Amino acid sequence: MSALPHDNIRSLSVKHEKPSKLKFQYGTAGFRTLGETLDSVLFRVGILAALRSKKLDGKTIGVMVTASHNPEPDNGVKLVDPRGEMLESSWEGHATLLANAQTTDALLVALDEFVKLTKIDLSKPSRVVFARDTRPSGPKLVESLVDGLEALGAEYRDAGVTTTPVLHYLVRAINTKGTKEAYGEDTEHGYLTKLSDAFKKLIGGKAAPSPLLIDCANGVGAPIAVKLCEYLGDSIPIKLTNTAIDTKGALNNSCGADFVKTSQKLPPSLVSVLQPGQRACSLDGDADRLIYYYLDDRSQFHMLDGDKITALVASFIVDLVKAAGLDEQIKVGVVQTAYANGSSTKYLSERLPVKCVPTGVKHLHHAAEHYHVGVYFEANGHGTVLFSQTAQDQITTHKPSTPAQSTALNHLTNLINLINQTVGDALSDMLLVEVVLAHKSYSGVEWDSLYSDLPNRLVKVVVGDRNAFTTADAERRLVSPPGLQGKIDELVRRYDGGRSFVRPSGTEDVVRVYAEAVIKSQADELAFRVAGLVFDEAGGDPTQRPKEFL
Numbered sequence: 001m002s003a004l005p006h007d008n009i010r011s012l013s014v015k016h017e018k019p020s021k022l023k024f025q026y027g028t029a030g031f032r033t034l035g036e037t038l039d040s041v042l043f044r045v046g047i048l049a050a051l052r053s054k055k056l057d058g059k060t061i062g063v064m065v066t067a068s069h070n071p072e073p074d075n076g077v078k079l080v081d082p083r084g085e086m087l088e089s090s091w092e093g094h095a096t097l098l099a100n101a102q103t104t105d106a107l108l109v110a111l112d113e114f115v116k117l118t119k120i121d122l123s124k125p126s127r128v129v130f131a132r133d134t135r136p137s138g139p140k141l142v143e144s145l146v147d148g149l150e151a152l153g154a155e156y157r158d159a160g161v162t163t164t165p166v167l168h169y170l171v172r173a174i175n176t177k178g179t180k181e182a183y184g185e186d187t188e189h190g191y192l193t194k195l196s197d198a199f200k201k202l203i204g205g206k207a208a209p210s211p212l213l214i215d216c217a218n219g220v221g222a223p224i225a226v227k228l229c230e231y232l233g234d235s236i237p238i239k240l241t242n243t244a245i246d247t248k249g250a251l252n253n254s255c256g257a258d259f260v261k262t263s264q265k266l267p268p269s270l271v272s273v274l275q276p277g278q279r280a281c282s283l284d285g286d287a288d289r290l291i292y293y294y295l296d297d298r299s300q301f302h303m304l305d306g307d308k309i310t311a312l313v314a315s316f317i318v319d320l321v322k323a324a325g326l327d328e329q330i331k332v333g334v335v336q337t338a339y340a341n342g343s344s345t346k347y348l349s350e351r352l353p354v355k356c357v358p359t360g361v362k363h364l365h366h367a368a369e370h371y372h373v374g375v376y377f378e379a380n381g382h383g384t385v386l387f388s389q390t391a392q393d394q395i396t397t398h399k400p401s402t403p404a405q406s407t408a409l410n411h412l413t414n415l416i417n418l419i420n421q422t423v424g425d426a427l428s429d430m431l432l433v434e435v436v437l438a439h440k441s442y443s444g445v446e447w448d449s450l451y452s453d454l455p456n457r458l459v460k461v462v463v464g465d466r467n468a469f470t471t472a473d474a475e476r477r478l479v480s481p482p483g484l485q486g487k488i489d490e491l492v493r494r495y496d497g498g499r500s501f502v503r504p505s506g507t508e509d510v511v512r513v514y515a516e517a518v519i520k521s522q523a524d525e526l527a528f529r530v531a532g533l534v535f536d537e538a539g540g541d542p543t544q545r546p547k548e549f550l
């Protein structure tokens with residue numbers, strides 16, 4: 001054990017003073033707020049990442065600078081644990097505490113207490129790899145992060161401008177290098193090679209897919225998708241759109257996965273581009289979410305969201321496991337959140353075990369680890385598939401007794417390589433969807449017809465204090481403000497097939513309201529009525545009450 005380098009921390013910390021009035025919170029996906037306010041947070045996250053690495057015996061920790069689906073002025077930062085998973089939740093509170101120490105002196109006191117409490121051996125090495133998305137505030141924030149890393153003398157690697165899933169991949173690849181769990185070469189080239197090789201093997205012998213249009217949200221998915229297309233060669237025709245990463249204000253603006261999912265319509269820029277029957281998909285600002293869609297022959301928009309991806313992918317994997325002769329040994333399960341469409345939950349529960357957990361990939365990821373193969377997607381398109389070590393061992397060691405079993409085992413092996421198992425990855429998921437569609441000879445129409453979504457509506461409500469809202473039962477019920485859940489229940493009862501819930505967002509300063517019902521106009525009405533209840537309850541200025549909140 002040695003002591004923290006106080007002088008070093010102090011001399012760098014004074015360059016990154018905390019803004020006096022702001023309070024920061026490590027939320028659903030790290031710290032996320034206006035980019036121009038995050039300087040001190042990034043500095044402290046640098047220190048925290050170095051300490052996390054020391055705590056884990058010098059394993060490499062990841063730091064991603066991104067605000068994903070949020071608008072361009074926002075930015076954020078999150079930590080990635082050694083296997084490429086989200087930061088262990090018990091450290092989120094520590095992150096919040098350190099970020100809110102008001103002065104450098106207070107920070108030093110908080111750090112000393114933290115090191116003592118968590119029994120960190122400061123003599124251990126610390127290693128960190130970081131990356132950022134394309135936001136204009138990114139470079140400056142990375143400088144603050146580097147100061148934090150240098151304050152602790154951490155070794156670090158700058159992975160440059162890349163997607164969140166690539167950073168997660170790198171973390172796992174670095175930490176497993178040379179072990180029997182080696183995840184791949186620890187470079188972007190290694191990532192692209194792994195995905196594209198697996199895709200080509202899986203698609204081999206199938207009819208060439210029709211052209212796919214990808215909306216890159218004018219974010220970091222664009223340059224990585226350009227590179228991916230080079231690696232994929234002519235195995236799949238892809239056309240990229242919304243690739244304007246240097247256009248101010250373009251990021252996630254009327255495009256991208258969040259826009260499509262929330263507004264349930266095409267990005268305006270695709271209206272005259274997308275042909276009826278053609279498949280298209282949208283990534284979000286850091287390419288960890290994916291939403292598919294198509295126009296039918298009457299040019300009606302149909303969305304294929306995370307729930308539809310789950311239905312498609314889970315049934316494909318179940319079929320392969322069966323064809324491989326492993327259905328006794330490998331059980332497939334699904335994880336969803338309260339946002340999952342009621343029809344998807346019904347469809348999946350009739351076929352597979354389904355678990356509901358709170359919003360946030362970390363919750364879904366951990367729950368999915370309990371299955372041999374865990375398929376998890378949030379309705380917003382954020383998700384992946386986890387193959388447990390048991391399942392992987394079964395797949396590698398099982399002796400096929402027929403050529404069909406052998407083919408199915410090969411497909412499963414290639415799927416394990418195709419899927420980024422560290423976190424939701426829009427590009428990897430897109431290739432996965434394309435593989436399943438090719439194997440099943442499905443167009444968007446057949447995929448969409450697996451089940452019919454219940455009409456639904458998502459509404460944001462700006463309130464005085466979103467922390468006044470707390471939930472239980474995987475966010476399906478409000479605990480506070482007291483009495484509000486009863487009023488929501490009362491309203492919901494009046495709608496055929498009605499369901500609604502309210503939760504504070506962990507990435508934006510709003511409360512989210514979700515509602516579904518058998519008829520679209522009723523789902524909209526229910527959502528806005530519940531939003532009205534929330535607005536009235538949470539002390540918003542009555543003159544600012546949005547008119548649509550009935």
Ligand code: G16
Nearest residue numbers: 028029068069360361505506507508
């Ligand atoms: C992040 C999380 C997701 C979550 C989403 C919205 O996504 O990683 O798991 O669903 O935020 O969370 P909330 O409703 O709490 O704001 P992303 O793509 O923005 O990183």
